[in-house]
Each structure stands twice: as C-alpha cells, then as structure tokens.
Amino acid sequence: MCRLPSEPILAKLNFPMTRSLPSASRLDISGYGYQAEELPSAGDAPRTEDDPRLWFDDPTRPFELEIGSGKGTFLVQEAPHRPEHNFLGIEWMMAFWRYAADRARRRDLRNVRMLHADAVEFIRQRVANKSIHTFHLYFSDPWPKSRHHRRRVVQDATLVEFHRVIEPGGTLRIVTDHDDLWDWYEEHVQRCELFEREAYEPCVSAKAGELVGSNFERKFIPEGRNFRGMTLRRND
Numbered sequence: 001m002c003r004l005p006s007e008p009i010l011a012k013l014n015f016p017m018t019r020s021l022p023s024a025s026r027l028d029i030s031g032y033g034y035q036a037e038e039l040p041s042a043g044d045a046p047r048t049e050d051d052p053r054l055w056f057d058d059p060t061r062p063f064e065l066e067i068g069s070g071k072g073t074f075l076v077q078e079a080p081h082r083p084e085h086n087f088l089g090i091e092w093m094m095a096f097w098r099y100a101a102d103r104a105r106r107r108d109l110r111n112v113r114m115l116h117a118d119a120v121e122f123i124r125q126r127v128a129n130k131s132i133h134t135f136h137l138y139f140s141d142p143w144p145k146s147r148h149h150r151r152r153v154v155q156d157a158t159l160v161e162f163h164r165v166i167e168p169g170g171t172l173r174i175v176t177d178h179d180d181l182w183d184w185y186e187e188h189v190q191r192c193e194l195f196e197r198e199a200y201e202p203c204v205s206a207k208a209g210e211l212v213g214s215n216f217e218r219k220f221i222p223e224g225r226n227f228r229g230m231t232l233r234r235n236d
C-alpha cells in the first residue's frame with residue numbers, strides 16, 4: 001500500500017501553487033489518470049505487468065518521467081513538441097494530479113499520463129531496469145529544516161535507484177531556485193560515480209529566459225530568483 005503525506009502538510013509546502021483549482025467533479029481524468037492506491041499490490045521487485053510504459057498507446061517509445069509535476073504545465077507544453085516520446089508525471093497532491101490529468105485529456109495528449117503516488121516509492125517498486133530515457137526533477141520541495149532533509153527526493157539511495165532505471169545514455173535533469181537544495185545536489189552528485197555531470201540545456205518548450213517553463217518558475221521569475229540546472233548522464 002502506498003502511503004502519501006497528508007494533504008495539509010503538502011499544501012503548506014506548495015504555497016505558490018495553491019490557487020483554487022476546479023472541483024474534482026468538474027474534471028475528467030479517464031484514460032489519463034492512474035492512482036498507485038488502485039494498482040495491484042507491488043511485488044518484491046518490479047514485475048513486467050507493473051511496467052507503466054504499458055499505460056501508453058505505444059509502450060516501445062522512449063519513456064520520460066517527471067517527479068512532482070504540480071499542475072502539469074511542463075508536461076502539457078513539452079509533450080506536443082515530442083510526440084514520439086511518452087511522458088509520465090507523478091504527483092502526490094491529489095488536486096494537482098487530477099487537474100494535470102484532466103488538462104492532458106482536454107488537449108488530447110495521448111503521450112501523457114499522470115500518476116497519483118509517492119514517486120520515489122513507485123519507482124523503487126514498479127519501474128523496470130533501464131526503462132527511462134529522461135527523468136525530470138524541477139523545483140522539488142526543498143524541505144529546509146535539517147530534520148526533514150531525509151524527505152528530499154535526491155538521496156544517495158535514490159541516485160542508485162535512478163541509475164538502475166535510467167537506460168544507457170539516459171539522463172536526470174534537475175532545476176532548483178533553492179540555494180541550500182542546490183548545494184545538497186552538488187554534494188550528492190560529487191560523491192556519486194554513477195552519473196557524469198553535464199551542462200543543463202533548457203527544455204524544448206521553454207520560452208526565452210526560462211530553464212523549464214513550469215508554473216513555479218514563471219511565478220518566481222519576476223522576483224529575479226537564481227534558477228540553476230544540471231544534467232546527469234548515466235555512467236555504464
């Protein structure tokens with residue numbers, strides 16, 4: 001069973017994104033929204049039948065996964081530019097997940113799916129070895145208090161997991177505006193030999209001056225925040 005943090009705790013962390021969303025009854029997520037809570041129990045290791053690539057019309061396409069998609073802005077912008085790739089967004093805030101899935105359906109983006117889950121747990125339990133072409137981790141929650149650092153997505157153990165699921169030559173793309181989280185990323189990457197660090201190139205769908213073009217980035221560009229990105233390529 002997938003355990004997700006309570007919504008009030010999460011809402012506090014996402015203060016810039018909590019403008020009112022349409023009520024659930026006005027959203028239609030059929031064919032686009034999946035919930036970890038409704039999937040068969042996970043096995044001891046990822047099983048063939050659990051592979052999320054099977055949720056797409058053509059499971060053989062390169063598979064990209066975004067951790068913490070928020071309202072899905074990056075996905076609905078990027079996916080039409082690269083219709084030959086499949087995109088899965090994972091978001092644990094129910095309202096955002098539902099909104100993003102409905103958004104993808106309204107735009108008829110057959111290469112996008114949204115999953116309600118804890119992304120780290122889902123990847124560990126259900127994502128197959130060498131199945132991911134690109135990971136996207138944009139403006140991940142910084143969990144600024146030291147006692148909460150263990151909740152950050154990037155940990156020594158998650159880098160090992162990401163290496164397991166990324167295909168040869170595949171990448172993990174990271175962007176943040178948070179200085180302490182950036183230092184955390186640098187420290188973890190420096191002591192990890194599983195990836196080669198490369199310069200970050202903005203997303204295909206980003207507008208001039210943007211690194212991603214997500215809600216979070218657009219909200220804080222006017223404040224002149226220091227946005228930084230890195231690309232980590234899997235070492236073999």
Ligand SMILES: C[S@@+](CC[C@H](N)C(=O)[O-])C[C@H]1O[C@@H](n2cnc3c(N)ncnc32)[C@H](O)[C@@H]1O
Pocket residue numbers: 010014067068069070071090091092093096117118119120138139140141153214215216217
């Ligand atoms: C600050 S928001 C950024 C959202 C979006 N990436 C953007 O740039 O606008 C971080 C998002 O990640 C989600 N999130 C954080 N950790 C997660 C996890 N382990 N699994 C799924 N979603 C997660 C949060 O609920 C939140 O919506």
